[in-house]
Amino acid sequence: MSQTVPDWSVLAASCPSRKSLARIANKWTAMVVTVLGNGRMRFGDLKQEIDGISGKVLTETLRDLERDGLVTRHVYAEVPPRVEYELTELGFTLHEPLLVLCRWAEQHIAEVLVNRERYDAR
Amino acid sequence: MSQTVPDWSVLAASCPSRKSLARIANKWTAMVVTVLGNGRMRFGDLKQEIDGISGKVLTETLRDLERDGLVTRHVYAEVPPRVEYELTELGFTLHEPLLVLCRWAEQHIAEVLVNRERYDAR
DNA sequence: GTAACCAATTACCTCAACGTAACTAACGGA
DNA sequence: TCCGTTAGTTACGTTGAGGTAATTGGTTAC
16 A cells, blocks of 8 residues: 655745645735635625725735635626625634634734733833 | 634734735745754855745745744854754744645646646647 | 855846726616 | 616726845954
């Protein structure tokens, strides 16, 4: 029987997995995937949910995720346009890990702010 | 008894937790914290371990992590300089989540590359 | 003396990320 | 006829991330 060997390493500069890491270790990706974890959602709602994201950045982020197979795009032949986005099975494997990061940021921000003050005071 | 309420949300543009998320959901942070998870390490070794990182970026990343209280800096009064970095207790709570991201990138890059080809072929 | 060592800083440049605003398509409703 | 609707694109400008190279400082080895 064969065993999967770690052919790839993010620590190698030229390894494609590093660029992949750069895409998933990204604040917009984290927020989009976290929100989409709650289920299929249309563009406009996603944009409203993620306060402050511009339409341009949201479009780009979703395109990249779709390209990598993490998100599916559902287009309805309606007018005005109606487009929904959904995590794929692969994308869903990222939901929990990225949710953890979002939660970490929220749960530890108070402590971080204190540390920062202490550091800045020398 | 009191319950911790979610005062903070990364989905709010002006919430400080979002900037915190931006710092931890970052490829350099992910690699530095992952490597430091193996134990205290000096600057030069860290730089060698993370192939392709420039001294400038490594310094900046470590400063930010130190400022937020995720990393401790140990300076030895020697010459040539000897400086070691170590995860704090707080920083260590991030090790596992960020390691997961690195592993994800490595383990799914093959599938991602296939998806990407399929997408680019229309 | 001077070269090598290591962590760090600085100046300078380039390029990617991001924001804003204008514009498009196609239909239903006033 | 004109307007509002939604997802998306494009052009343009600004900011920030990041690379490279030069420089610092105090020892030890030559």
